[in-house]
Amino acid sequence: MSVLLQATRRNKGPRAALSNLRNNGKLPGVVYGYNIDSIPIVLDYKETAKAVQTYGRTSVFQIEVEGKKVNAVITDVQRCALKGHVKHVDFLSINMSEELEVEIPVVATGESAGVKEGGILNQPVRTLKIKVKPAEMPEHIELDVSSLGIGDSISVRDININYEVLNADEDTLFTVTPPGVAKDDTAGQGDTDNADIKATEAPESEN
Known part of the structure; x- marks a missing residue:
């Protein structure tokens, strides 16, 4: 609707x-x-x-x-x-009635086994590009990461969802790195490019 x-x-x-x-x-x-x-x-x-x-x-x-x-x-x-x-x-x-090519946010579900051991869950790719009819377009796509141990990862080739995915097979969606290994992008960080419009008062003049 x-x-x-x-x-x-x-x-x-x-x-x-x-x-x-x-x-x-x-x-x-x-x-x-x-x-x-x-x-x-x-x-x-x-x-x-x-x-x-x-x-x-x-x-x-x-x-x-x-x-x-x-x-x-x-x-x-x-x-x-x-x-x-x-x-x-x-x-x-x-x-x-026609399919669209759209970018849909990817969301992790479950707690990774590697994270329980002190590892860090990273999300290098935050959206999936899919083909879908407008009425069937999801708000987000959930992927279970609970089986990921330290050093494990999930790539596009590993997932099975009910949409045609246009990303490259080798694109990494989630990976768990050992403690102390710095990464620029973690699953807990926000994504400003896909942030919603905030329901606040209208912005002031930018002069």
Whole structure:
């Protein structure tokens, strides 16, 4: 079931106009793709943030603009480099009967045997690119890591899920390293690229 978001057409203008929209609780964006011309839009910041936090960034959203409703997915979220708040969102209008190629977050379940022995669970690849119909698109993909001992790993070739995976077979999803071996990316760290829009007050001017 898609989530309805009300939008209005946005007139293109100077950066000051965009800042004014954001200061008044609005979120600039664009919707383009299947059965629609590219339309610059503006949405309510809090309403959009609440929908994304509730249903997940990989959900199908129904955008209503100028009396027309289209099913769409989020393809890009632009953030302020300094403050981290969302500045702009791109929506791709889709055909619900056709498969999409989408990036879905991978989540570890269970406690690794190696972690119980003091090892560190690392997640070098955090998303899987899959082909899936919009109505069947998962919020995330869970992989059980409980059998991983120190030195063990799970690669794409090792998994068996009900989706066509487009990643390379050798891509490592999880690995357990010995204690004291430093890694840049661990499974416990956040992923800013896939972070949700936060349901906070609209960002202040960036002047």
